[in-house]
Amino acid sequence: xxxxxxxxxEIEPDLIALATGEAEPGAARSVEDHVARCAPCRDExxxxxxxxxxxxxxxxAPMPGVDPTLARAELESRLADLRSRLVSFGIFPSPLGxxxxxxxxQGVAMVEYLESEExxxxxxxxxxxxxxxxxxxxxxxxYGELLDYLGSRxxxxxxxxxxxxxxxxxxxRVLEATARLPYGAVTSxxxxxxxxxxxxxxxxxxxxxxxxxLPIVIPCHRVVGSSGGLTGYAGDKVxxxxxxxxxxxxxxxxxxxxxxxxxxxxxxxxxxREYCLPSCGSISVRPLSTLTLFxxxxxxxxVGLIPCTTCRPDLHPLPRQALHP
Amino acid sequence: xxxxxxxxxxxALVAAHHSEIHRYLVRVSGRxxxxxxxxxxxxxxxxxAHGSLPADANVRAWLFAIATNLCRNYFRSEKRRxxxxxxxxxxxxxxxxxxxxxxxxVKETNLRVDMIVASLPPKQRLAFTMRKLHGLxxxxxxxxxxxxxxxxxxxxxxxxxxxRRELGDLAPSRTEPKR
Numbered sequence: 001x002x003x004x005x006x007x008x009x010e011i012e013p014d015l016i017a018l019a020t021g022e023a024e025p026g027a028a029r030s031v032e033d034h035v036a037r038c039a040p041c042r043d044e045x046x047x048x049x050x051x052x053x054x055x056x057x058x059x060x061a062p063m064p065g066v067d068p069t070l071a072r073a074e075l076e077s078r079l080a081d082l083r084s085r086l087v088s089f090g091i092f093p094s095p096l097g098x099x100x101x102x103x104x105x106q107g108v109a110m111v112e113y114l115e116s117e118e119x120x121x122x123x124x125x126x127x128x129x130x131x132x133x134x135x136x137x138x139x140x141x142x143y144g145e146l147l148d149y150l151g152s153r154x155x156x157x158x159x160x161x162x163x164x165x166x167x168x169x170x171x172x173r174v175l176e177a178t179a180r181l182p183y184g185a186v187t188s189x190x191x192x193x194x195x196x197x198x199x200x201x202x203x204x205x206x207x208x209x210x211x212x213x214l215p216i217v218i219p220c221h222r223v224v225g226s227s228g229g230l231t232g233y234a235g236d237k238v239x240x241x242x243x244x245x246x247x248x249x250x251x252x253x254x255x256x257x258x259x260x261x262x263x264x265x266x267x268x269x270x271x272x273r274e275y276c277l278p279s280c281g282s283i284s285v286r287p288l289s290t291l292t293l294f295x296x297x298x299x300x301x302x303v304g305l306i307p308c309t310t311c312r313p314d315l316h317p318l319p320r321q322a323l324h325p
Numbered sequence: 326x327x328x329x330x331x332x333x334x335x336x337a338l339v340a341a342h343h344s345e346i347h348r349y350l351v352r353v354s355g356r357x358x359x360x361x362x363x364x365x366x367x368x369x370x371x372x373x374a375h376g377s378l379p380a381d382a383n384v385r386a387w388l389f390a391i392a393t394n395l396c397r398n399y400f401r402s403e404k405r406r407x408x409x410x411x412x413x414x415x416x417x418x419x420x421x422x423x424x425x426x427x428x429x430x431v432k433e434t435n436l437r438v439d440m441i442v443a444s445l446p447p448k449q450r451l452a453f454t455m456r457k458l459h460g461l462x463x464x465x466x467x468x469x470x471x472x473x474x475x476x477x478x479x480x481x482x483x484x485x486x487x488x489r490r491e492l493g494d495l496a497p498s499r500t501e502p503k504r
Binding site (some may be wrong): 017048137 | 339344351352360364365368372374377434435438439457485486489492
């Protein structure tokens with residue numbers, strides 16, 4: 001290019017484009033016309049074409065001493081570590097207010113009722129060592145099932161549970177025992193304590209469930225006090241516990257609906273396969289720590305129980321409750 | 326069962342793109358060891374984010390954008406490091422421009438071109454490498470460098486001008502060996 005001539009300066013970008021094979025047909029033609037008349041620009045074009053050739057060589061040239069194998073192997077091991085620590089979460093609207101759902105590659109790791117979206121990060125910080133990434137798509141399936149449950153279209157979850165962040169082995173055992181409580185059933189903290197072989201640890205069980213990382217999925221709402229009182233739920237959300245129990249057909253009564261109505265429920269002795277009417281023998285005065293109660297016969301039978309042959313709940317069912325007050 | 330988080334899809338993504346991204350980063354960073362680190366970081370970031378990637382996204386361009394972004398941060402911290410270093414040792418900064426590993430390139434001219442590319446300002450170096458050595462389009466380069474496709478093209482052309490100028494006599498001219 002002859003720097004002195006404006007036409008040469010003007011055509012220079014198109015000249016480079018032609019050399020690199022990117023020129024529009026029109027621009028290519030003007031450059032060709034120009035270089036036919038202008039020797040310095042012809043030279044310039046050839047030099048750019050030569051550069052293009054060198055660059056093409058460079059593109060195809062191997063880079064000796066550069067081996068991605070080791071970097072790849074190291075990447076795989078760092079990825080494996082990240083995978084095990086990665087927790088994807090979403091915050092979703094629900095009839096119970098905003099809910100945070102977090103999952104790892106092992107299963108669901110956290111379900112939290114949120115007062116506000118800002119609370120999410122302090123909750124997620126409980127997952128020590130985890131790397132939380134907002135990825136609602138990853139938790140979408142779980143959210144769908146949760147909505148189905150809340151809309152009475154689903155009675156159980158098949159999600160694997162990731163209990164790595166349980167506070168202790170004891171809490172993990174409490175959570176696992178609670179996770180086995182079927183839909184529509186109610187038992188007491190004392191019963192869970194007996195189930196895991198620590199019959200005197202009733203208070204510790206209540207405390208372990210107070211910090212349940214997976215409410216609804218691990219149905220701690222199905223666990224009540226020894227007198228049938230709903231006691232606590234997720235801090236101060238006893239109202240939610242009552243809502244979830246009602247949803248499952250468990251009759252709740254008392255002032256402010258804060259007590260399950262034992263008289264209106266079928267009773268199961270811990271060592272039996274037969275469920276009874278509350279009027280069967282002395283079962284109605286037995287402590288809740290030895291019993292599981294069911295809101296309906298269907299729910300009892302859904303878990304393989306059969307009607308008691310003495311009190312015959314199949315012939316004399318309890319009157320149906322108004323389930324959704 | 327809950328399906329494991331797109332693991333197979335991500336494996337495939339690594340298999341398809343790792344060696345190219347690695348090559349790109351070794352070249353633009355000028356050091357094999359930094360290329361190793363930056364390429365790992367690129368894929369770790371991609372792993373964290375790939376869940377929210379639209380199904381029709383251009384994965385290769387997306388990976389280049391992550392790699393380029395990391396690389397620019399690297400240049401900035403490298404510059405800081407050099408400045409600090411230079412302050413302590415009172416040496417000219419220009420003496421420590423990143424350059425490719427000596428044994429990395431066989432051909433003399435390749436080495437020359439590589440050295441010139443290594444001495445280009447970051448944006449030109451990145452744009453040139455993406456365009457001329459990896460064949461990305463200007464749209465993708467623009468989104469990697471957070472500029473327009475036209476600016477991306479301008480960076481590449483500016484790089485070509487410098488290479489052409491620096492190479493001067495080395496770029497053979499068939500018609501007029503001397504001007």
